Amino acid sequence: MVHKIAEVTGRAPGKLILCGEHAVVHGSTALAASLGLYTQVRIQNSISTAEPDGHLTIQLTDMNMHFTWPIKRIEAAFQSLSTFDVDPLSVKSCSPDIMQCIAAIVDEQEFPEAIIGVAAGVSALLFLYISIIGFKPATVIVASDIPLGSGLGSSAALCVAGSGAMLAFSGALDLDVLQGDWLSLKEKKQEIVNKWAYEGEKIIHGKPSGIDNTVSTFGNLVKFKSGHLVHIPNVFPIKMLITNTKVGRNTKALVAGVSERALRHPQSMMAVFTAVNAISEEMAEIIQAPFSDDISISEQEGKMEELMEMNQGLLQCMGVSHSAIEAVLQTTSRYKLCSKLTGAGGGGCVLTLLPKLLSGKVVDKVKADLESQGFQCFLATIGGEGVQVCFQCSSS
Template sequence: MRKQRVLVLSAPGKVILHGEHAVVHGKLALAASLDLRTFLRLTLDEEEEEDGKEGQDHNVQLLLPNLGLRFCWETTHLHPLLLSKFRSQAPSTDQLEAIKAFLLLHPGDQDQGDRDRGDRGSPCVAATAFLFLYLSIAAQADPQRPRLLEVVLWSELPAGSGLGSSAAFCACISAALLSTFGLIPFPSSLDNGDRWTEGELETVNSWAFRGEEVIHGNPSGVDNAVSTWGGALRYQSGKISPLKKFPSLRILLTNTKVPRSTKVLVAGVKNKLLKFPSILDPVLVSINAISEECEKTLALMDEAKTPSKEHFDILEDLIDMNQGHLNALGVGHSTLDAVCRVTAGLGLHSKLTGAGGGGCALTLLPPDVDPERVSSATAGLSGLGFECFETTLGGPGLTSHPISSLKPNVLQAFNEA
C-alpha cells in the first residue's frame, strides 16, 4: 500500500540594515528578516517495501515555478551516486563535480522534453544545491533507501536581488529533507504550537549553510541564520548573534532590477581603501558607529513598546548618513539615487541594502506615515520601472504551516506547479 504525507514550510528573506561592505573589514553589520518568504510543499511517498518495485513514479521531483523549471530524477539513477560519494557533510570538489556530471547525464528537466541537450551550459545551480542536500542528508540517515518525493518551491523574493532568496531556499530544503529522513521531527509529529528545538534548528541552519556554500562558494552564514531563526542579528568578524531586542519595523522595499556582482563591488571597495586609506578608513569606523547606534536605538524602541517619534528620527538620520558613506565607498548607483530622490521628496528616508551597485533599497515607514505618501512613493518608483514591496522586518524564521492557512497566491502557485 502507498500513502502520502505532505509538509509545508516557509522561510524569510533578509535585508542588511547597516554595515554593508564595512562588515568585510571587521566592522559590525545588522541584518533582519523580511516578511517576504519562500514556501515549500513536500509530498512524501511512503510505501511498503513489497509495493511498487517498478514504475515510472519511482522518482525525486523538484519543481521551481518561479523559474519555470521542473526536474525529475529516478531513484535508481541517484542510488549509485548516493552510495559512492556522499559520506562527508561539507561540500567537496569531488561531490560537486559528481553532481554536475550526473546532471549532464540525467538533466531531469521535464520542460525540455526530447529536445537536443547537447550544449546547455552549466547545470542549474538550484538543482545542484538540492541534489547535494538530498544526497548528503540521505547518506546520514539511510543510504540504502532513497525516498520518493516531490518538492515544490515558490518564492515572494526576487532572485538575485540580495534579499537572501537562496538562503531561504536552502533553509526550506534542509528542514524538509531532515524531516523526511527522520533526523529532526516531522512537523506533524510535533505538539500543537510547538516548533523545532534550538538544537534542531541549529542542525537545519548548518545544512542550509552547506547549501549556501554550493551556491555561493564562501557565504558569511548571515543569510541562512536569518532564514532559519528570523528576527534580527548582528555579525562581526565571523561571529553571529541574535538581537534579543528588535521592534517590528515597516519598510518599503524597492528592487531596481539592476543586476550587480557582489564580488566585483567588494573588490572595488578594497581597491579604494588601499588607494585612499586615510580618507576611507574613517568612513568604515563611522559606518560601524552607525550600526552600533542603530542597535542601541532598536533596543530602546523594543523596551518602550510604543516607540517615540524621536526614535524614528534617529533611525532616519542613520539611514541618510549611511547612504552617504556607501556612496563614498563607490557602491552607489544612479537608480539608487533615484529611489532616494523620490522618497526624500515625500519626506521619507532610504538607503541601499546589500551590495549596492543596483539591487535593492529600503525606505523606513514610521507608524504615523500618511498612507497617501506611501502610495505616492510606490507610484513614483514603479513609474521608473522599479518593483516595490511594502513589508515588515523582524518576523519569524523557518515555520511549518497547515496547508489550509496558506495565502491564496501561494496555494495557486502550488496547484499550478
C-alpha cells in the same frame, strides 16, 4: 492504522538587511530582520506522487521548471568519490570533489539562458538532499514569494526551507509528527538547520557571511558579526517601504567585487568596513533604546535616517550602488525620506524608512512617484518567525 509521512514542507522567510551588508562579509557587525515573504520546499515520498519510482525530481513551480534524474544516475556520478557519508547530523561542506559530481548531473539538464543563475540554487538543493537524505527517490517542490536576486535573501530562504524540510523528512529533528500544523523548532534544532543552510548558501554565494541564513532560520531581528548571533528584542516600531528597482544582479559577483576592491585598497577599505561596524552598533543601540512618546520616537527615527544615509554612502564607496538605486534615493529625498540599498546592491531592492508620524498621503504619493518610474513598491511585515515545518501523512 499506521500513519506514514507522505510529505514534509519547510518554509523560511526572506530578510531585510537594515545596515552592514558586504562589510559583514569582512567581519563588521550587521543588523537584519526577517520579512513576511517565504520560500517553501516540499518533499514528497515518490510513492505518493505521480513521479516514476526510483527518480529524484526537483520542481521549481514559480519558473515552471522540472528536473529529474534516475537515482542510479546520481549514485553513478558519486561513485568517483572515495567516501561519501549520508548523515543528517554531521554537517559537512560541499568539497570541490562533491561539487564536481553535482555539476555533472546538473549539467545534464537544460537551463534557459534567462534563468541560468537558477542552476546554483538547484545545485545547493541537490547537495543538501544527497547529504541529508541520501540516494533515495522523492519529489522536491519549491515555491517562493520572494523575488529572486533582489537583495531580500531568496537564496538563504531556499537553503533554510530546504534543510528544514530535508532534516524533518529524514527524522533527524525528532519532531512529533503533528499533521497539518506549522511547527517551530527548538533552538538546538534550528542550529542544525542553520549550519546545513550555510553550506547550501556557500554554493550560491561563494563567500557568504551567514547573516542571511541565520536570520531566515531564527527569525525576528538579529545582530550578526563574524558568525556570532545576538537576538535583538524588536521593541521599536520600524516601518519600511521596499522598492524593487527590478534591475537583476548576482550576489556572488557583487561580493567578489567588493573583496577584489579590498585587495586593491586594503587600508582604505578597512576604514570603510570599520565605519560600517560603528553604524551597525549604533543602530542596534537605537533600536533597543526605550522610547516614551512620539517625540522620542521621532528623535530615534531621525538618528536612524542619518545612519542609513551614512551606510548608503559607504556602500557607494564599496562600488555596489547603481543608477536605478540612485534614482530611488533621489525620489524619496524629494519627500524628505531617507533610503539605502539592502542586500548585495547593484540593483535589487531599496529600503525607505517611513517615520511613525508620516501621513498615509505622503506614503501614497512617494509610492505613486516610484511606480511611475517603473519601480515596484511594497510594505512588508518585519520580524516574524523563522524556519517552520509541516507534515502530511498517509494512512495504510
